[in-house]
Amino acid sequence: MLHLVVSFCLCCWCLTDGFGEIVSVLEGDSLLLHASNIHQDDDLVWKFGAEKSLIAEMSGAAGIFFIYDDVLDGRFRNRLKLDKVTGSLTITNIRTEDAGDYELKISGAILRDTTFRVSVYARLPVPALIRDCSSSSSLSSPSNCSVLCSVVNVSAVSLSWYKGNSVLSSINVSDLSISLSLPLEVEYQDKNTYSCVINNTISNQTTHLDINTLCQTCPAKAETLPVLYQSLVLWQIVLISVVAGFLLIVTVIGIVCICNKGKTIRTKKKNTKHSALCKPKKRKTKSKTQAVYENVPKKR
Known part of the structure; x- marks a missing residue:
């Protein structure tokens, strides 16, 4: 008989303690997490996430109720509601970042833990x-x-x-x-x-x-030519025109430079000849001896 009583108690613990529900909800909807079988004198706390941040608590015996919507940088601010009779928690305007595990701990005649694994899905676009x-x-x-x-x-x-x-x-x-x-x-x-x-x-x-x-x-196929390809062809034409124009300018500048160089060379040659003609001739200087005997009559 004792063995049957122990087995019954263990089975009740397995059903009431541990993982609870998997909940899926659309972004923007309200989510109600039920706290079932709450007695008037029970105490309960709601926690969220891997760090088990406290977001709400209630003491039935003392009649005290608290909501902590400023945790996690105010993620739940003005979006949490706690039912003061049932202890159920409502999250309004739920967001994708609200997905995760919500843990409910109930303290009373029986200690109970329940976890709600919540998945939040974005609203689907129309194809x-x-x-x-x-x-x-x-x-x-x-x-x-x-x-x-x-x-x-x-x-x-x-x-x-x-x-x-x-x-x-x-x-x-x-x-x-x-x-x-x-x-x-x-x-x-x-x-x-x-x-x-x-x-x-x-x-x-x-x-x-x-x-x-x-x-x-x-x-028609010809009319379905991609705009990108048409732009590419246009840019090729423009590039070829620019290169051709550049080469033409370089050629003209080269011809002008060659002509100017030839003109400069001819001018230098002309200036050199003119200088040679205008240069004064050097007179031959006679020695004193030649000057003395210059007027002496030569012997025949």
């Missing part, structure tokens, strides 16, 4: 459908229509194309916030129902494909 005229299949086959389903800044989601209720293709993303695109090829005359769906654990958004509206005829 956008875009006609992809740059697709090779759209250009090669006029009867085909290429469509892109796109979403931006999403995490922990799945993006899928459906044909009726059957999944045609799907792509998943983890916790990274990125943009996703998923292509689909259909024919203009296709009468099936197609839809693009983005979903996470607790919500989804759907956009239906209207082939007659979206799948209009793509422009």
Whole structure:
């Protein structure tokens, strides 16, 4: 009999003590964490996160209630509500940074611990459908229509194309916030129902494909030349023109320099000849002896 009583007590502890609930909620909603089986004289505390920060407490016997919404740099400021009868905790306008473990400790006739593991999901955007005229299949086959389903800044989601209720293709993303695109090829005359769906654990958004509206005829191939390529060609033309103009200017300057150099050389030669003509001639100086005998008659 004693063995049965001990076993019953252990089973009750396992059910009431330990991990409690997994809760998922959308960003911006209000979250209610229930404190069940509270007695009038019980004391309880609410803690949050790995550091177990105290965010609320209640003493039923003393009739004291406290909310500590200024902890963690005021993360919960003006967003916590404590029910003074049940001890349940409400978090309003919940945010993604509010995700984590919320621990409830109840002290009374029985000590009880319960942990709520809360996941907060961002609200999903509506998928956008875009006609992809740059697709090779759209250009090669006029009867085909290429469509892109796109979403931006999403995490922990799945993006899928459906044909009726059957999944045609799907792509998943983890916790990274990125943009996703998923292509689909259909024919203009296709009468099936197609839809693009983005979903996470607790919500989804759907956009239906209207082939007659979206799948209009793509422009001719020549008209689909990318703007970037056109700009590149234009810049090449401008660059070639600039280089040609620069070379022309250098050539003209070189010719002018050569002409000026030749003119300078001819001017120097002319100046040298003129100097030689204008230079005074040196008179031959006679010696004194020659001067003395110059007037003496020579003997015959």
